[in-house]
Every structure is written in structure tokens, then in C-alpha cells.
Amino acid sequence: MILLAPSLAGAEVYSWTDANGNKVYSDQPPPRVNAQRMNVRAPQAARTASAPQAEKKAEKKADNKAVASDNAAIAAANAKIKEQNCKAAQTNLATLQLNGRIRLPGSTALATDAQRGEMIRQAQKDVQTWCNK
Structure with a gap:
């Protein structure tokens, strides 16, 4: 029946x-x-109700994978930029420490000892910022 x-x-x-x-x-x-x-009504198939849910779950899972992939790409790009900034900061610090006479940026005037000391301190901060792991 x-x-x-x-x-x-x-x-x-x-x-x-x-x-x-x-x-x-x-x-x-x-x-x-x-x-x-x-009074007889057609039974609603369980698959019909769960099919949209399954689709939503699959869609959400695909979205999560895409986001994870994007995050990994962004993290790799950030790591590369950080490495480049670290090398630039180290080069800048070495230049400031080795050269006794430094021209001020955008000028032909030479930096005073106080200005040179401040530039070295800033370069050291840059090295700490970009080179710490």
C-alpha cells in the first residue's frame, strides 16, 4: 500500500x-x-530539501578554499616584500655606518654628526622592523 x-x-x-x-x-x-x-499530498523528497543545502555547503567549501589560496598567495607576497625591505634596510644601515660623510636627502649639504646619528638610529629601527622573524 x-x-x-x-x-x-x-x-x-x-x-x-x-x-x-x-x-x-x-x-x-x-x-x-x-x-x-x-486528503493525500505528495511527500516531499528529502533530497529536494537537502540538495540546495548540499550545494550551499559545496559552494561555501569552494569559497573557503579560494580564500585560503588567496591568503597563501598574499602571505607569500608579503614575505617577499619583507625580505626585500630587510635587505634594503641592512644596506642603508651599512652605508650610514661606513661612510663618514653623508649628504642630506634632496640637498648638497653634508649631515652633521647629530643628523648622521639620527639617520643611523632610524636605519637600525628599520632593520629591527623588517628583519625580525
């Missing part, structure tokens, strides 16, 4: 009790029998 339910879902279904006291279900009531019309 359960196997017939999906095929009868679109049709009218009647129920009655036969002469032996058994409950009978059919799409046509027998003549001269008091049959009750049943």
Missing part, C-alpha cells in the same frame, strides 16, 4: 471498511459504500 502512495498522490483517494472489517484504500469508491475521501 505504501508503494502506491506516490503514484496516487495526484489522484483522489478514498477509504472504507469492507465486509471483513479491513480498511481499504482506492482511487475509486465502490458503489453503495460510505467511503471517505482522503
